[in-house]
Amino acid sequence: MKRKFHRWLIDEEHADEKDAALYDYWVSSQGSSEDNVEMALQKIYEKAGDRSLTGYRSYWLKPLRYAAIIAVLISASVYITYYYTKKTYTQIATIENYVSPGQMRLIELPDGSKVQVNSGSLLLYPEKFVGNTRTVFLVGEANFKVKKNPEQPFIVRSSTMAVTALGTEFNISSYSDDEEITATLLEGKVKVVCGVEGKSYLLEPGQQVIYNKEMGASRLCTAELEDVTAWQRGELVFSSVTVEDMLVILQRRFDVHFHYRPGRFNEDKYNIRFSDKASFEEVLKVMKAVIGNFQYRIVGEECYIQ
Structure with a gap:
């Protein structure tokens, strides 16, 4: 869990979302503190499990955003501390x-x-x-x-x-x-x-x-x-989605990873509904029957589409 969340924090692909989240908490918080900024920076190294943040410095020091983030997973919680570059500091207990x-x-x-x-x-x-x-x-x-x-x-x-x-x-x-x-x-x-x-x-x-x-x-x-609430009941609903979209949804649902060549699928859209008891392989069998020209091979948590 800690490793996955740390990857999310340093992943530039989602930087805008993380900026927005942390900035929102800075704006909505009350009070400020200028204490222990250097200690906060040191905690980043210790708790994030890295000896240095040199490789990510351009991310952590984004102008008019924040200069440091502490990410510490404690059970289901992460405590994030960051300070605004205009010499205003705040500490927020945030549950992740x-x-x-x-x-x-x-x-x-x-x-x-x-x-x-x-x-x-x-x-x-x-x-x-x-x-x-x-x-x-x-x-x-x-x-x-x-x-x-x-x-x-x-x-x-x-x-x-x-x-x-x-x-x-x-x-x-x-x-x-x-x-x-x-x-x-x-x-x-x-x-x-x-x-x-x-x-x-x-x-x-x-x-x-x-x-x-x-x-x-x-x-x-x-x-x-x-259809919107089907996931809450454990059901799996594909509503006017392409095959590639289906695979993205299945990766989230079953914690698997698909391998297939780029451009393998066309843009045809499908509507398929599965009960909450449908297994991963049962879903693939139905997709094979409905889509056609859909061969798959499962190796552990990897699935290869031919």
């Missing part, structure tokens, strides 16, 4: 819940809100909600049942979307390697803000907003709620 591929987890937040987190997802939230909002940060997919508090709106942030609610139930899918981010409202009412242009939507139950990260465009749709 990473759900491994093939797993799901139900989490109760400090305010009593409940979050069911899907496989291959990361949820960051403060040990205690302070300030005017209750802000959490999500990479992956989760279902939120928010405890009502009109005085302190609940905000879920991802790389390019923010969902604000007072008390409601909604689902967000925001995996780093997906082209689209989706927010779906099940009950209540939420406000969704997308992209740098800040286009906003007020959703009614059964509606969803889909934001395309590459195109920077969003759209409002009517959701198939049974």
